[in-house]
Amino acid sequence: MRVLHIITGLGVGGAEQQLRLLLRHLPAACDVVTLTNPGPVADGLIADGVRVTHLGMGGNRDLGALPRLTRLIHSGGYDLVHTHLYRACVYGRLAARLAGVRAIVATEHSLGDSQMEGRPLTAGVRGLYLASERLGRTTVAVSPTVAARLERWGVPAARIEVVPNGIDLAGFRFDPVRRQRTRQRFGLPENAFLIGAVGRLTAGKRFGLAVQALAQLPEDCWLLLVGGGPEENVLRRTAREAGVAGRVLFTGERPYVPDGSPGPDLPSLTAAMDLLLSPSAEEAFGLAVVEALAAGLPVVHASCPAIEDLPPHTAPHARRVTGDATEFARAVAEARAAGPRTRTAAEAARHYSVTRSAARLMDVYATALAAPREAAPSSPSPQGVSS
Numbered sequence: 455m456r457v458l459h460i461i462t463g464l465g466v467g468g469a470e471q472q473l474r475l476l477l478r479h480l481p482a483a484c485d486v487v488t489l490t491n492p493g494p495v496a497d498g499l500i501a502d503g504v505r506v507t508h509l510g511m512g513g514n515r516d517l518g519a520l521p522r523l524t525r526l527i528h529s530g531g532y533d534l535v536h537t538h539l540y541r542a543c544v545y546g547r548l549a550a551r552l553a554g555v556r557a558i559v560a561t562e563h564s565l566g567d568s569q570m571e572g573r574p575l576t577a578g579v580r581g582l583y584l585a586s587e588r589l590g591r592t593t594v595a596v597s598p599t600v601a602a603r604l605e606r607w608g609v610p611a612a613r614i615e616v617v618p619n620g621i622d623l624a625g626f627r628f629d630p631v632r633r634q635r636t637r638q639r640f641g642l643p644e645n646a647f648l649i650g651a652v653g654r655l656t657a658g659k660r661f662g663l664a665v666q667a668l669a670q671l672p673e674d675c676w677l678l679l680v681g682g683g684p685e686e687n688v689l690r691r692t693a694r695e696a697g698v699a700g701r702v703l704f705t706g707e708r709p710y711v712p713d714g715s716p717g718p719d720l721p722s723l724t725a726a727m728d729l730l731l732s733p734s735a736e737e738a739f740g741l742a743v744v745e746a747l748a749a750g751l752p753v754v755h756a757s758c759p760a761i762e763d764l765p766p767h768t769a770p771h772a773r774r775v776t777g778d779a780t781e782f783a784r785a786v787a788e789a790r791a792a793g794p795r796t797r798t799a800a801e802a803a804r805h806y807s808v809t810r811s812a813a814r815l816m817d818v819y820a821t822a823l824a825a826p827r828e829a830a831p832s833s834p835s836p837q838g839v840s841s
Contacts, residue, residue: 620808655683750797
């Protein structure tokens with residue numbers, strides 16, 4: 455089976471790194487096209503032996519990208535096209551249909567109640583999404599919560615399959631040597647209690663609440679912010695104003711798997727933490743939370759469909775908080791007071807093993823390929839597309 459994955463960009467992000475992880479476990483011949491921004495994940499994919507093509511798309515309405523993508527798909531002789539992220543889904547599904555591909559699958563990684571990929575959900579975004587969705591065979595939701603949101607949008611339930619994000623359980627397994635080495639790298643005091651927060655530094659992630667919570671905790675508590683993004687300067691200013699700038703560490707974007715770049719990877723950073731704090735109020739899955747559970751960490755979170763979709767006993771040390779910074783600080787203090795625990799993966803994390811997700815995705819592929827071929831559509835103009 456030859457599969458082409460089309461994604462909007464390959465900078466460091468949850469969907470992008472999830473694609474790289476999945477391709478390591480999918481028993482199919484896979485190539486990747488990125489519409490824009492090859493980024494570090496493209497380098498990682500190439501290092502893994504995956505062929506990556508940069509389409510060089512100039513903007514949201516670069517309609518010249520559509521025939522280029524159609525020709526690329528047609529010349530590759532692919533059995534199936536799998537699209538990821540909004541812009542790639544809009545352009546990729548149409549190009550695949552025009553190229554006569556037998557089956558088209560899309561994964562919805564980031565649909566929230568009020569936003570998609572950090573952007574507000576407008577009538578235009580919804581309309582274009584639904585129009586392009588009809589061009590595919592199946593839409594994959596990364597959680598039952600996202601599947602329900604897709605149904606409310608108007609995607610027929612029969613066209614939705616749930617394939618959760620996958621976790622590299624072995625990669626996130628707690629390693630005390632890696633923990634000590636990473637903490638020494640940051641110059642942490644030996645008894646420091648390290649609170650971690652992982653994700654794009656955007657307003658929607660609400661990491662300012664983590665900084666404000668830190669200001670209400672004892673001085674031996676530190677905060678490790680893992681990720682890059684447009685809110686970094688805002689968060690640094692918040693830390694200065696709160697008087698905790700000396701206890702907030704910024705790592706920048708970090709890979710999920712070792713890629714040869716300097717500095718620790720995400721599993722090493724997770725090993726160094728004592729607790730994960732996730733103040734984001736609107737998540738599609740909650741990947742950082744589940745990875746923390748795979749590392750045996752206690753978690754304080756505002757939203758995590760991956761946990762909320764499972765029985766409570768599968769993540770006994772995960773606590774949901776919906777209040778302000780004071781509530782988050784109180785929950786962190788209570789988790790710390792409970793004392794250290796054995797760092798073993800929670801049952802919830804084991805439920806989301808990447809090998810299981812890859813197997814479920816292959817079932818989706820097989821079903822899509824078994825369905826009758828559909829006629830190619832005319833070429834509508836993808837106006838109003840956002841990244």
